[in-house]
Amino acid sequence: MSDSKLKFQFLNGALNLPQPFEENGSLMMNFLFKSDLKSLQTVCDKWLNEPTNQELYYQPLAPIVQITFANAKKSYPSSGPYKDWGVIPYQEVIVSIFVLRVKKEGGIWIAEHVSALVPYIFVTDAIVMSTGREIYGMPKALGWIELPASLGEANKVFKLSSVSALHFERGVPFSKEQLLSITQTSQVSIPFTEEWQDIESAAKAIKKMMFGEGHIEIPGLKLIVEIAEILIEKKLPFTSLRQVRSIAEPENAVYKSVIEFNATALKINGGGRINGEFQLHIPGNDLFPMASDLGLSDGQVAEAAFWLDWDFVFGTGKDIWSTEQKPSLFKRLLHLFKL
Numbered sequence: 001m002s003d004s005k006l007k008f009q010f011l012n013g014a015l016n017l018p019q020p021f022e023e024n025g026s027l028m029m030n031f032l033f034k035s036d037l038k039s040l041q042t043v044c045d046k047w048l049n050e051p052t053n054q055e056l057y058y059q060p061l062a063p064i065v066q067i068t069f070a071n072a073k074k075s076y077p078s079s080g081p082y083k084d085w086g087v088i089p090y091q092e093v094i095v096s097i098f099v100l101r102v103k104k105e106g107g108i109w110i111a112e113h114v115s116a117l118v119p120y121i122f123v124t125d126a127i128v129m130s131t132g133r134e135i136y137g138m139p140k141a142l143g144w145i146e147l148p149a150s151l152g153e154a155n156k157v158f159k160l161s162s163v164s165a166l167h168f169e170r171g172v173p174f175s176k177e178q179l180l181s182i183t184q185t186s187q188v189s190i191p192f193t194e195e196w197q198d199i200e201s202a203a204k205a206i207k208k209m210m211f212g213e214g215h216i217e218i219p220g221l222k223l224i225v226e227i228a229e230i231l232i233e234k235k236l237p238f239t240s241l242r243q244v245r246s247i248a249e250p251e252n253a254v255y256k257s258v259i260e261f262n263a264t265a266l267k268i269n270g271g272g273r274i275n276g277e278f279q280l281h282i283p284g285n286d287l288f289p290m291a292s293d294l295g296l297s298d299g300q301v302a303e304a305a306f307w308l309d310w311d312f313v314f315g316t317g318k319d320i321w322s323t324e325q326k327p328s329l330f331k332r333l334l335h336l337f338k339l
């Protein structure tokens with residue numbers, strides 16, 4: 001076989017549509033919860049550091065977990081014939097943390113890249129689930145999502161359920177279980193105090209909610225430049241682990257890669273802080289152990305909440321590490337002796 005790229009064979013009925021994807025009218029309601037750096041470092045180790053044998057190293061940017069309930073009006077591939085196939089409306093719950101890719105130079109950890117890592121994500125559409133898993137390496141699962149009728153509604157409730165297991169037990173069937181809910185426990189006369197009309201004001205306000213007024217001290221000139229590019233280019237970077245399980249050795253993978261990609265804003269339709277108190281209910285679940293993984297607790301109150309209505313594009317990305325780049329010793333010998 002030649003070294004030329006293999007063309008992906010798109011088959012009728014395939015659920016994996018090609019990127020980039022345009023999202024129009026995506027309303028995201030975001031809740032920030034306090035965690036701890038030890039728990040989030042364990043997430044970084046499991047998702048990124050251990051699979052790469054620490055050839056890449058990630059650490060949490062802040063002890064914050066963001067839970068997002070999203071209602072996307074239109075999602076569709078933005079290239080080729082696929083853009084004329086129609087649009088997919090769906091709902092989504094995204095559980096994310098913010099991480100730094102770092103390297104050690106002269107005994108000092110230097111930050112190279114900041115991004116969001118999504119260890120849990122649930123959607124209401126099978127095409128969105130399949131595409132997110134296969135292309136972007138995001139662990140999308142199908143779920144049932146309940147949203148309030150409007151952001152102005154009193155005593156708002158957000159709910160997520162999925163087929164799962166509260167406790168693993170042989171012979172007991174998986175069933176529909178509630179994974180988490182967020183309930184407004186105090187109502188205020190003015191639900192919003194500010195409105196964001198552009199990405200710059202939104203970015204500044206969100207940074208303030210997450211990190212306070214102070215400057216974030218992160219060694220690394222490259223990262224400072226990158227953060228400036230994020231604001232100028234209006235992009236939200238993501239990092240993920242993409243892997244394919246071996247058919248012959250069930251506990252092994254035939255391919256792994258760490259990938260980076262961006263959600264680039266096209267238009268901000270509005271956004272702002274949501275006032276009031278929001279309480280998290282997150283029961284234990286053996287299949288989706290979000291509370292124990294992420295350092296969250298049942299009954300925890302959100303540090304802040306905000307909404308963002310925007311149009312954006314999930315673009316193409318890049319492999320920054322993969323097993324394909326590191327052939328086995330046997331393959332190296334075959335290549336060396338041209339066998």
